[in-house]
Amino acid sequence: MAEVIKVEKLTVEFPAGGAGQQTKVAVKNLNLTVSSGEVFGFLGPNGAGKTTTMNVLLGFVNPTSGSASIFGVDVRQPIARQRIGYLPELTYYYKFLTAEELLRFYAKVFRIPKDQVESRIDEVLKLVELEHARKRLIKTYSKGMQQRAGLAQALINDPDLLILDEPTSGLDPIGRMKVREIIQRLKNEGKTVFFSSHELGEVETVCDRVAILNQGELKVTGRVDDLVRENQMNLEKIFLEMIGYKSPVTV
Amino acid sequence: MMNNAFALAGIVIKELYRRKDFYVLFILTALLTLLLGSINFFNEQNIARYVKEFCLLLIWIASLVIAVTTTARQIPAEREQRTIFPLLAKPVSRGDLIFGKFLGCWIASGIVLVVFYVFFAVITGAREHHIHVAAYFQAFWMHWMMLGVVVGMVLLGSIVFAAPSSNSTISFVVILGILLVGRHLNKVADSLAEPTSSILYTVYYVIPHLEFYDLRDLIVHNAGSAPWWAVGVATIYAMVYAALFQFVAWMTFRRKALN
Amino acid sequence: MDDVPTKSSELKMASPRLILLLLLASAFSLSTVLAQWHQNWAGNRSDNGSALAVVMGDSRRIFANHFFTKADVYFHSGYYPSIFDAPKQQERSHMEEDLTQTHDDEDEDDHHAHDESCDHGEEHGEAEFLDKPRNIIDAFGRNFYITSHSHLAEGEQREMLPWLKIAAELDPQKVQTYTVASYWLRSRLNKPKEAEQFLREGLRVNPDSYEILFELGRIQRENYTNPDNARNLWELALLKWRKQESAGLKPNEFNYQQIIGFLGALEEQQGNVVKAIEYFEALKEVSPAKADIELRIEKLKVASEPQ
Ligand SMILES: Nc1ncnc2c1ncn2[C@@H]1O[C@H](COP(=O)(O)OP(=O)(O)OP(=O)(O)O)[C@@H](O)[C@H]1O
Ligand SMILES: [Mg+2]
Numbered sequence: 156m157a158e159v160i161k162v163e164k165l166t167v168e169f170p171a172g173g174a175g176q177q178t179k180v181a182v183k184n185l186n187l188t189v190s191s192g193e194v195f196g197f198l199g200p201n202g203a204g205k206t207t208t209m210n211v212l213l214g215f216v217n218p219t220s221g222s223a224s225i226f227g228v229d230v231r232q233p234i235a236r237q238r239i240g241y242l243p244e245l246t247y248y249y250k251f252l253t254a255e256e257l258l259r260f261y262a263k264v265f266r267i268p269k270d271q272v273e274s275r276i277d278e279v280l281k282l283v284e285l286e287h288a289r290k291r292l293i294k295t296y297s298k299g300m301q302q303r304a305g306l307a308q309a310l311i312n313d314p315d316l317l318i319l320d321e322p323t324s325g326l327d328p329i330g331r332m333k334v335r336e337i338i339q340r341l342k343n344e345g346k347t348v349f350f351s352s353h354e355l356g357e358v359e360t361v362c363d364r365v366a367i368l369n370q371g372e373l374k375v376t377g378r379v380d381d382l383v384r385e386n387q388m389n390l391e392k393i394f395l396e397m398i399g400y401k402s403p404v405t406v
Numbered sequence: 407m408m409n410n411a412f413a414l415a416g417i418v419i420k421e422l423y424r425r426k427d428f429y430v431l432f433i434l435t436a437l438l439t440l441l442l443g444s445i446n447f448f449n450e451q452n453i454a455r456y457v458k459e460f461c462l463l464l465i466w467i468a469s470l471v472i473a474v475t476t477t478a479r480q481i482p483a484e485r486e487q488r489t490i491f492p493l494l495a496k497p498v499s500r501g502d503l504i505f506g507k508f509l510g511c512w513i514a515s516g517i518v519l520v521v522f523y524v525f526f527a528v529i530t531g532a533r534e535h536h537i538h539v540a541a542y543f544q545a546f547w548m549h550w551m552m553l554g555v556v557v558g559m560v561l562l563g564s565i566v567f568a569a570p571s572s573n574s575t576i577s578f579v580v581i582l583g584i585l586l587v588g589r590h591l592n593k594v595a596d597s598l599a600e601p602t603s604s605i606l607y608t609v610y611y612v613i614p615h616l617e618f619y620d621l622r623d624l625i626v627h628n629a630g631s632a633p634w635w636a637v638g639v640a641t642i643y644a645m646v647y648a649a650l651f652q653f654v655a656w657m658t659f660r661r662k663a664l665n
Numbered sequence: 666m667d668d669v670p671t672k673s674s675e676l677k678m679a680s681p682r683l684i685l686l687l688l689l690a691s692a693f694s695l696s697t698v699l700a701q702w703h704q705n706w707a708g709n710r711s712d713n714g715s716a717l718a719v720v721m722g723d724s725r726r727i728f729a730n731h732f733f734t735k736a737d738v739y740f741h742s743g744y745y746p747s748i749f750d751a752p753k754q755q756e757r758s759h760m761e762e763d764l765t766q767t768h769d770d771e772d773e774d775d776h777h778a779h780d781e782s783c784d785h786g787e788e789h790g791e792a793e794f795l796d797k798p799r800n801i802i803d804a805f806g807r808n809f810y811i812t813s814h815s816h817l818a819e820g821e822q823r824e825m826l827p828w829l830k831i832a833a834e835l836d837p838q839k840v841q842t843y844t845v846a847s848y849w850l851r852s853r854l855n856k857p858k859e860a861e862q863f864l865r866e867g868l869r870v871n872p873d874s875y876e877i878l879f880e881l882g883r884i885q886r887e888n889y890t891n892p893d894n895a896r897n898l899w900e901l902a903l904l905k906w907r908k909q910e911s912a913g914l915k916p917n918e919f920n921y922q923q924i925i926g927f928l929g930a931l932e933e934q935q936g937n938v939v940k941a942i943e944y945f946e947a948l949k950e951v952s953p954a955k956a957d958i959e960l961r962i963e964k965l966k967v968a969s970e971p972q
Contacts, residue, residue, distance in 0.1 A: 210664075210665065213491070213494070213495045214494065215491065215494065215663065215664040215665065216663045216664070216665065217661065217663055233497050233498065233499040233502075234497065236495055236496055236497045236498075237497045239495060239496075241491070241492060241495035241496075242492075243488060243491040243492055243495075245488065246488045246489070246491055246492060247487045247488060247489065248489055248492070249417060249421070249487075249489055250487070251420065251421050251424045251425070252417070252420065256420070260413055260416070260417055261492075261496060263409065263413040263416075264409075264410055264413050264493075264496045264497065264498055265496060265497065266409060305492070308492055309492075312496075318495075427684075430684065431684070431687070434684075434687065434688075434691075438691050445827070447823075447826045447827050447830050448823075448826055448830070448846075448850060448854075448856055448859040448860075448863065449856065449859055450823045450826055450854065450856065450859075452823070453823050453824060453826060453827060454824070455739060455824040456739075456824070456827040456828065464687070464691065467686070467687050468687065471684065471686075471687060548809070587749075589803075589806055590747065590749035592799055592800065592802075592803065593749045593799075594749065610802070611802070615802055615806065617806065617809075618805070618806050618808075618809050619809070620809065620810075621809055621810075623743040623810050623811050624743075624809070624810065624811065626743060627739075627742040627743035627811060629742065629743065629811050632808045632809050633808055636805065636808035636809070639805070640805075640809075
């Protein structure tokens with residue numbers, strides 16, 4: 156299977172926040188591959204370095220050392236992004252636009268042929284259930300609606316690879332289920348999905364493979380089924396073990 | 407490149423007409439001009455030049471306010487509101503972003519100028535019973551070219567300085583400084599002692615001479631129009647500076663980490 | 666979610682501040698309207714107490730001078746030296762020079778003033794404030810502003826009036842503002858009534874101004890051909906002048922010559938030879954053109970002798 160994402164010996168350091176502090180190592184010597192057609196869960200506690208890794212993949216942050224490529228193209232080339240859909244964490248979209256206008260703008264950037272734009276917009280808005288609000292300014296949206304709009308823009312170009320940073324955050328239970336369905340559907344269409352999440356139950360149901368990151372270091376990576384079978388416990392237990400969490404009750 | 411830049415420019419223009427700033431400034435300009443124009447001076451009809459001068463002054467101030475503030479907030483707003491992330495995750499390069507923002511702000515200020523100058527032409531036409539089409543067009547065109555340099559400069563500032571308000575303030579000081587004393591810097595330099603004199607001369611040759619683009623005196627005093635070749639040369643001069651500022655902005659922004 | 670409005674308000678902060686700047690700039694120009702309204706409201710009360718004066722203080726005077734100069738700039742159709750151009754700043758603005766010329770010969774006055782104002786520029790060297798371009802930027806820049814000397818065409822002098830009016834509003838003590846405006850109104854724009862009204866406004870604030878009284882007299886004499894009123898006004902002007910002189914205030918010599926010169930001419934024309942001679946004798950004392958005046962006195966004496 157072709158490698159869609161390839162991360163090799165990636166290290167990202169941030170300059171020290173305050174005086175006298177050491178540089179902050181956000182990602183340490185990370186190796187990761189995601190193959191075509193996979194749904195890959197990227198796990199780790201807060202501050203583990205998930206978003207930072209994704210930022211490298213999209214060219215927002217330059218690696219201190221190591222390299223990363225998408226579809227075999229170095230991530231610094233904008234070309235690598237034609238086939239990607241990206242949903243950032245905590246993002247607000249142009250508030251003075253309506254969802255429709257926002258999607259039309261992104262469609263233009265992707266050079267989607269004019270005669271396909273409107274049907275594509277209808278499609279994704281229907282998928283994320285925002286049709287009723289398509290002509291409203293984004294600034295009037297609730298948090299969950301904004302998240303849906305974000306998902307819609309990530310899907311507008313019918314991408315082969317989706318990079319989703321906590322796609323279910325801020326969504327209600329139905330919204331979460333919907334996202335799971337979407338991921339499942341994309342998988343059935345043969346797309347690759349790389350996403351981070353804190354919802355381990357959800358990860359367990361949709362992911363083929365996971366990686367668990369702690370303090371910038373890769374703790375474990377493998378197929379979900381294999382991990383569960385080998386360790387004889389569910390993903391949540393594995394996760395807690397990997398990050399070295401000791402329950403005060405069991406101690 | 408062009409496709410992305412025009413797509414981005416469209417967003418900037420949409421933003422401008424969905425915000426109140428422009429309408430406020432236009433209505434203010436129109437009201438003040440009409441108010442001043444309605445004053446009776448010694449029962450003398452058809453006094454036109456002071457109204458023209460005042461209206462043009464307001465147009466200049468308003469256009470600079472719009473161009474500078476609109477441009478200054480573009481990239482900081484993209485970063486603060488994090489819209490830059492989904493944007494740059496698409497096949498949009500940082501060069502596209504800078505050029506697109508430039509184009510958007512420049513075209514938007516051009517649209518604003520058209521509205522203002524049409525108002526000006528109507529006002530003067532009513533008073534002087536004559537509109538100097540060629541001169542007015544030149545004034546508009548040169549004004550717009552100057553705003554191209556201004557937009558480029560402020561765009562660069564918005565990448566260099568963190569806060570849009572400090573960028574606006576610094577840009578304003580620089581722009582007004584050039585407009586007011588740019589023409590005379592060499593004379594000032596002549597009157598100074600050596601090290602300062604040479605420095606000032608260098609500044610004189612390096613700054614974009616925005617005062618070229620100020621044709622207000624010509625149209626206030628009905629002094630005809632400027633030679634067209636000079637307008638052409640000034641257009642090229644402005645484009646060179648606008649391109650230069652964008653290039654430096656791109657150089658600075660190209661490798662900048664975003665978060 | 667909560668931080669969204671904060672962020673955007675921070676971004677918008679710059680524009681209200683700049684709108685404020687715009688408002689301030691326009692406020693100065695609008696002060697003309699306000700000052701007028703204020704004057705009506707304040708009536709003739711002493712100007713010292715006016716709110717505007719307190720608020721603006723001495724800056725009013727600076728602005729008044731600025732606008733007075735602006736009128737002169739308009740008179741020169743925008744061709745005017747900046748502070749960087751004129752190391753040899755002239756004492757008087759050019760539009761005043763026309764005013765202070767004594768035009769004895771009224772018939773000649775009309776075309777004469779216009780022609781002369783065209784060439785007196787060269788005499789005063791004012792056309793040369795722009796010397797040869799110093800470099801390519803200087804040379805190229807000259808395509809975009811006014812680089813030749815000209816004066817307002819006949820009838821277009823009205824364009825100066827707003828600035829004079831504003832200057833007077835800002836600094837009602839500046840007497841030239843009234844006399845210059847009056848000169849153009851009565852002699853070029855055929856508006857003696859407005860000229861007189863403006864001078865009266867000036868006189869209310871400056872009751873001791875012999876310049877204003879003299880101008881008022883000229884309107885009576887030249888526009889209304891009312892020699893009696895003119896005489897009264899000029900005599901009053903002379904009185905004011907002498908009063909200032911005896912108070913040691915050093916009033917303008919040239920104005921004194923004008924007043925007695927015009928009084929002399931008036932009495933001469935009215936046939937009051939004795940009085941005329943009296944004035945001319947006084948003029949002879951101070952005038953540089955002693956011989957001419959002597960001649961005129963002789964003529965008067967000869968003409969009156971046969972009676
Ligand atoms: N610009 C920055 N400057 C300094 N340190 C940073 C910067 N961005 C991130 N970090 C640090 O890098 C580490 C990894 O952060 P990152 O955002 O990648 O975590 P994450 O795994 O996405 O966490 P979360 O689950 O909270 O989203 C954190 O310790 C964070 O403080
Ligand atoms: Mg994160």
